[in-house]
Amino acid sequence: MLSRKGLLPDDYLLTRLSEDVQQPKSATKARNKARFVAKNGTCNVAHTNIREQGRFLQDVFTTLVDLRWLHTLIIFTMSFLCSWLLFAMAWWLIAFAHGDLDRTGDHLVPCVTDIHSFSSAFLFSIEVQVTIGFGGRMVTEECLSAIMVLIIQNIVGLLINAIMLGCIFMKTAQANRRAETLIFSKHAVICLRNNKLCFMIRLGDLRKSMIISATVRMQVVMRSSTPEGEVIPLDQIDIHMDNPVGTNGLFLVAPLIISHVISTDSPLYDLAPGDLQNNDMEVIVVLEGVVETTGITTQARTSYLSEEILWGQRFVPTVSVEEGTYAVDYSKFGNTVKVPTPSCSAKKMDETGGTAWLKLHDQIFVIYLLAWQCHPVCMLPLWVVSRMALLEGYTGGLFH
Secondary structure (H helix, E strand, C coil): CHHHHCCCCHHHHHHHHCCCCCCCCCHHHHHHCCCCECCCCCECCCCCCCCCCHHHHCCHHHHHHHCCHHHHHHHHHHHHHHHHHHHHHHHHHHHHHHCCCCCCCCCCCCCECCCCCHHHHHHHHHHHHCCCCCCCCCECCCCHHHHHHHHHHHHHHHHHHHHHHHHHHHHHCCHHHHHHHEEECCCEEEEEECCEEEEEEEEEECCCCCEEEEEEEEEEEEEEECCCCCEEEEEEEEECCECCCCCCCECCCCCEEEEEECCCCCCCCCCCHHHCCCCCCEEEEEEEEEECCCCCEEEEEEEEEHHHEEECEEECCCEEEECCEEEECHHHCCCEEECCCCCCCHHHHHHHCCHHHHHHHHHHHHHHHHHHHHCHHHHHHHHHHHHHHHHHHHHCCCCC
């Protein structure tokens, strides 16, 4: 997107495109925290002390593709100039050895016509390699060495052109270019869905051309330690996700909400609202698929720190029906609304009986308020009945 190229500020673009929520007070602190994967998908990893630098030269083509455009253009420009100069020197030496530089008579046949200096040899070298052929200079059958140099220069020129064209094609058709129009919500949310706490994010595709066989993976990266005392600074834990369309691949024609049910085997099982500001975990989301127009596999990535997870909120709908057509309003892509959500972890919910237990608490609290407004004397029998109901609901298997 434009913000990744520095053409528009990130806040403005995200507010218009994928966000319209107020930044929390801890946003500044979140920006200062080290991330494993940046919001735009780049990996925040610096490779240092690499001693075997020669390994990069064993795969020259990939190294050229990974270089910046400026460096790539400089390398190819220098490759052409060096090859022209090298073969210009070869043509000049052939003419010098054959005595063509000092010949004035017309009865002597030169190896290459009209070569009288290094400048003319350089111009002939360019004509041969780029197949211009102005017609003033040409190779004769007088010298076998000139014919061999002509063949070698044509082969070298074809190799340089092939590598240059292949490198430029791969750089312009790189998979990460397609990822510029694959967007994620700036914040993740945790709320109830189907009476279970779920971690949810929203993703979308701005282009009409589809991503075929799109799949989404999530990982939690955190610092952990083993019972043996080994400290793992970047422990990557896969988390299971519920596919919203019920198949192996996503049908990404409209923004989708990807959810993860926080169950007993989830690394977020012990996460409570109070832990979001102090937890050092990072949730990485990876979207992979095949570009419909080019057939190249693309990958888009983003991450969510604990401060970027909104508890008790859910995404607002973005799809509506207008004149028989489904319309997607991307101005609401990242908008969220507050919803009733337990202020405890999923583990605590399971220990206390689930959402039904919490709903019973809320109903009894409303009854207390109504009874207090009527008359305080009504509070005593209501308190006895409510305690019995709570005890029966917790021990009698009402919520299992």
